Amino acid sequence: MRRIWISFVWAWSAFGAETVDLIVSGRQVVTMDAGERIIANGAVAVKGERIVAVGPRAEIDKAYKAKQRIDRPDALITPGLVNTHTHAPMSLLRGIADDLRLQEWLEKYIFPAEARNVTPEFVRAGTQLAVLEMLLGGTTTYTDMYYFEEVIGEATAAAGMRAVLGQTVIGFPVPDAKTPQLALARNEAFLKQFAGHRLVTAAVAPHALYTNSDETLRATRALANKYGAPLLIHVAETKREFDESKQKRGMTPVQALAKLGVFDGRTVAAHGVWLDDEDVATLARKQVGVAHCPTSNMKLSSGVAPLPKLLKAGVPLGLGPDGPAGSNNEFNLFEEMDLAAKLQKVITMDPEAVPAKTAFRMATMGGARVLGMEKEIGSIETGKRADLIAIRMDGPHAWPMFNVYSQLVYALKASDVNDVVVNGRVVVRDRRALTLDKTKIQAEAERYLGRVRKSLE
């Protein structure tokens, strides 16, 4: 009798309910939509690659029947985090040379280590390690500039992660191209290979103004625009870069790049530390996205980006951990949010300079805007790609919660991320990556540790 009753209730409640692939529910859904709605006891329904509904759990459960569920009554459900600048395979060089001046760091460690070790196999192993760390820490989209980017694309797609990837174009011989002409050709092949890919957006990545000829820089923009691809470039990272540009060209790096036409199309400018007021206005007018990298800028003594000015001018702003071989030691957007807020407070002597909500916005919708993907990712909204994460609140550092954005930015950690959905697919469940082989990745990291050490002897 009891069984019949249960079946009846089930059938009745499911009556008229649409079947979806996944429902994710939690204590609060932090949407980051236009109204920055927070839905208590909320849920998100996912069909295929997209979100089909967001609302109170009771309503979602009434309207939809799910093939798969992630129920986290104690967790925050937020958009997946967006990393706008990194060098993923450098994971294999983590901590190789910290606390050094830039020239010693580059010349004694990074350049020799890369010249002697960076192969497609190294890049594959490094990408898998990076993607594992990023996914476990709640990053669902990342932006990369490195070598053999086609290998990075394959490894990223295989792990079910979203990325914007650019082949590096640079004016001296590097592991995957002897000349910038070859790099451009490789870049075009890369753009063709990933055209229309559902997870990987191929980009063009001239390293910087000071490492490329004007001709090459113009060619990268033309190539990017030919394929409707974004262009990724380091901009005004150090005082030296700023001073040299002023000296040689009589203008700042931003003005020089603007004059070359590099900003005439979707551009992601990494760092953006040394900017004068005219530069800020130019970036705003051209809607150049800035990938703010507080850890890297602090750790390499590069300087402090003028965040309040960039925010006020309406420049799209995202966050990037940069590479973990000196600039940083991890791919951790929780740390970057935290630092983006705290560093500005002490530099400007204004505790209101970058509030927690602004920092969280940079890690989500801000990053999406930087990448020109604000219609697809960055918030939990009907019609968008289903990129979302569940963050546990079961550690004492999460209690009590007076303010959800304070908790997200100043108290919660990458290690609190419990589940990760990218493009509708559950890629992390209960802190375990479902698409990557952790044991093999660790063994590869150990193997390369020995190799790299030996190569520097």
Place this chain on the structure above:
Amino acid sequence: MRRIWISFVWAWSAFGAETVDLIVSGRQVVTMDAGERIIANGAVAVKGERIVAVGPRAEIDKAYKAKQRIDRPDALITPGLVNTHTHAPMSLLRGIADDLRLQEWLEKYIFPAEARNVTPEFVRAGTQLAVLEMLLGGTTTYTDMYYFEEVIGEATAAAGMRAVLGQTVIGFPVPDAKTPQLALARNEAFLKQFAGHRLVTAAVAPHALYTNSDETLRATRALANKYGAPLLIHVAETKREFDESKQKRGMTPVQALAKLGVFDGRTVAAHGVWLDDEDVATLARKQVGVAHCPTSNMKLSSGVAPLPKLLKAGVPLGLGPDGPAGSNNEFNLFEEMDLAAKLQKVITMDPEAVPAKTAFRMATMGGARVLGMEKEIGSIETGKRADLIAIRMDGPHAWPMFNVYSQLVYALKASDVNDVVVNGRVVVRDRRALTLDKTKIQAEAERYLGRVRKSLE
């Protein structure tokens, strides 16, 4: 036959072996002793409250037979971390008022919230929450200034944690004392209550120069010296404090305190941000310990302490997270180490200003020196108290490891702490606190969240 053989081997290997209470072993033992030895595949033998031997695991296993073992072949074994400045019960006000100017923060939120809520019961619940978080994050000793400090002492001792605790003495009515005279009397009772306690060192805690009369300040020093107790005080935290002291007294806060005799005995000066060169020399001459609080100084826009000068002058330097109700949002010494290093790099524009090893030293031996406990804690050495932690290396953010101090400061997290031993007792095992009731603590935090919110309506 086989059984007899095993028994024989066991009896032989144990022949002459001394029995100890605990052996902790790991991939590396990071001792922080005078030679800063790192022992690969190392072990620590503990008898009662103290370390009796440190060395390669093979040697320790040969010489000692353990009643209890913590074997962590993949973990780093380090000294327990030392927190030199905090306000533990403010855990219950976590994130209550972030991103605000100091006056608004204090007057609209902190003072009213404390006046309406701080009772012995609040203090007990807040201390348990704080101690749970601190222990799980690898802190084995903490330093506190708050109200009802005797309750904090009882709750801390019950959890098996080590602490240096000072009753706040302040020139206006506070939850546990209507006058500074009453506070001094309560402080003396507190010193008597915890005299000779094996975990709790009772201290005297005048709040600051600007919140006490000169007479009260002299009385606190006299009281501390009568009992051989340390004195805890906020010193030169803000520019306003510095400027007002110069204006009113014609000298800096450090010179004013020195003239009053406040530094004539063991002193822990919290913050130490606004210091001129003479102040640094005075702190060094008096061997005043400075509790450096990078997160708090950033978050409240207080300023940046002159760490390289303090280090060069030989001032004892430790780390403190301060309170989690605005100054910070957690009790996390991994974050303070990381920030102590990174903030100085960008402020001084010198990436060598505070290297990782220096930051790790501040969190261990440096903190011990600040508290005057360098003969008892801060390093893993024979004869010292057994305060040590095991840090897991099983997350991708820990791979590969080129440099152990880089990993500890820039990559590993409080959430990687796996086991914690305080005074020879295992208080955290496999990330679970053995001496505290997590469920009850969470429920209390929720209860006070509601109460505090209501009290501010």
